Amino acid sequence: MAAGWAVLASSGPRIASPVLVGAGAAVSLLALGTYLASARWVGRWRRPESYSLELETRGIYARVRHPQALSLCLASLGVGLLTGSIPYLTSLPLWIGFWTLYTYIEESSELLPAFGERYRLYKERVPRIIPRLGHRSGKAERQNKESRKGRK
Secondary structure: OOOHHHHHHOOEOOOOOOOHHHHHHHHHHHHHHHHHHHHHHHOOOOOOOOOHHHOOOOOOHHHOOHHHHHHHHHHHHHHHHHHHHHHHHHHHHHHHHHHHHHHHHHHHHHHHHHHHHHHHHHHHHHHOOOOOOOOOOOOHHHHHHHEEEEEE
């Protein structure tokens, strides 16, 4: 997939705009931050003895169910804006569609069977890829606390 990104990003014609380059850099940094936040909560930076097979609903996972897919969508948008490649930018909906489809497949074939009702309730209150920003409602906070109590 990265090879496809590189070929498209290096091809022309291009839109040459310092504004797009700045926006691309900002979106790329946001993608990196989103990925790092998700890696912190799913165990990639934890010691092996602290790994868990429980449904994670804290941190960034309280705002979006698939933050790694979100980070890939943001990264692809950032690359497109940075390079200004018209072929890349026109293919962007395909990349985003792919990652969105992947989240549907992952949920139906892995997450729902593994976590059942807890995941269904989580799906009802947390968006798939586009996070809710701002203050979480008291109801969502209570549900999160209840979900963590049920795991103990």
